Amino acid sequence: MFAFIARRLLYLLPVLIAVSLLTFLIASLLPGDLAYVILGDQATPEKVEALRQDMGLDQPVWWRYLGWLGHVLQGDFGRSFRTGQTVLQAVAERLPVSFELMLLAEIAALAIGIPLAIACAVKSGTAFDRFMTGSAFGMLSVPTFLSAILLIYLFAVQLHWLPATGYVPFSEDPIGNLRCFVLPALTLALGEWPVLMRVLRSDMIATLQEDFIAMARAKGLKPSRILLVHALKPSSLTLVTVTGINIGRLIGGTVIVEQIFALPGIGRLLVGAITTRDLIILQGVVLVVAFGYVLMNFIVDMLYAVLDPRIRHGHA
């Protein structure tokens, strides 16, 4: 197991280096000189040249990359030239919001997906099953921003049950905070539950044909007990992995949802940095998110290996 983890970690290193290089190159090679952005349209060529020298922009790219990487490795991701805030401060401020959103979304998706999957597996092949599988397929074609405006229209505009946008910190008003998260989390969950349901449903149908289920039935156990205790656990291996992978996928989804519902998370920081052309923040956030994404995938790989010994021993 340790050899396996060590091997995967070793593989992680070149990926992380490549990620940092790509992030840096996006920021430095593409048009739009940072010095011009900072000084604005009225910049004289002399001033731009002075600032370029000051920031080291006249150095060759590879030298600048190494310098930047050195700072990053020491935990210095740079500082916004607009607000003066460091990238780490800005990210640390916004991260809890995004985490809460992703967590609540995943819980909601599981709460919708698991019962439906069990119901479909029990009634597999019936009209109900076909209807639910069809709906799941249809839901996969609904983009996040469509479900968002649909939910806003229903619950905020028509029914006035929940706020359409806005954010209250949890420490100030726990209930209000959760109310803010209901619609955003539900929006993300609507895109996630079909994936979870499809996976669990097919695994569950396979499990229900196993001998030990027939045995449990023969013993006269209650159907609910058979389903929830005997069948659910062995069927949920793939579900666990898919849930993990989805959390990685959700990072992209949160950008849109945070923007629509005006939640001050990482996604809004990113979009804000783009609209104000705050390249340092943009570069830093992309790097942090990409690192998080790579680590998330790494954890999922590990989790998968823990659950399935064949992968650990390289037979898969």
Place this chain on the structure above:
Amino acid sequence: MATLELSVSEDVIVASVQRTRRLGPLFWTATGWMIFVFAVAILAPVLPLPSPTDMDMLERRAPVSALHWLGTDGLGRDELSRLVYGARISLTVGLFAPVIGITIGGALGLLAGYFRGRFETLVVGSMDTLLAFPPLILALAVTAYLGQSIFNLTCILGVLGIPAFMRVARASTLTLARREFVIAAQALGASHARILLRELLPNVALPLVAFFLLGVAVTIVVEGALSFLGLGVPPPISSWGSMIGEGRESLEIAPQLAFIPAIAMFLTVLSFNLVGDTLRALTDPRQGAL
């Protein structure tokens, strides 16, 4: 990362095998809708539509009428006409981006799966790096630097699609390259180029085309999301995404402005998914994959 391919066999066989190879009415409805949207988008300049950019400040958010079949938007522009012209943008990006992906990704996957060795390691490694970025965030970051234009957007979304196409092409090439007809061709002294183009490509093309349709659906959604955020196509042009974004502003007084393009987009994405998924299942040799 994510080197572990999850072979999620979606549905355990419910129907009998004989029934599975027939394409249902749903498939043909979806195909019909796709053809209809394409026809309308291509013929847009010929159709008797009002201009999509002419504003009529007296007729703002007008309801459905004989003059404006779907009403007008917040600036008094004809909604139907904007919908049709929006389809042109959404479909242009939605089609051409996967074309970039299928060409480059397909070629890389074919070569990697056939030649193996160091080349394969390099290709798979670099694709893994590209996959290490959350796609939407990479798209956002790159458009921010390159500037918003339809061309840039298409290129970025196309590049983001390369890894997926590479994987599909490589996976099918890996299995095909060991089949008898390839070995026979090698024994006959066929050149690498001939084997790749005449023996392997026609067989790899089928799953790639099925995947292409799914790619179109994903691209339309991502383009829509970017335009919805105002970070996709630049303002005077409207795609479905930006129309939904504008419609969101007036959700309370004129919800139809958001919902009409939303329905159009949903139906189109659903059609591409449906047709793509059916074709994928047809080209999947596993029994009962449909």
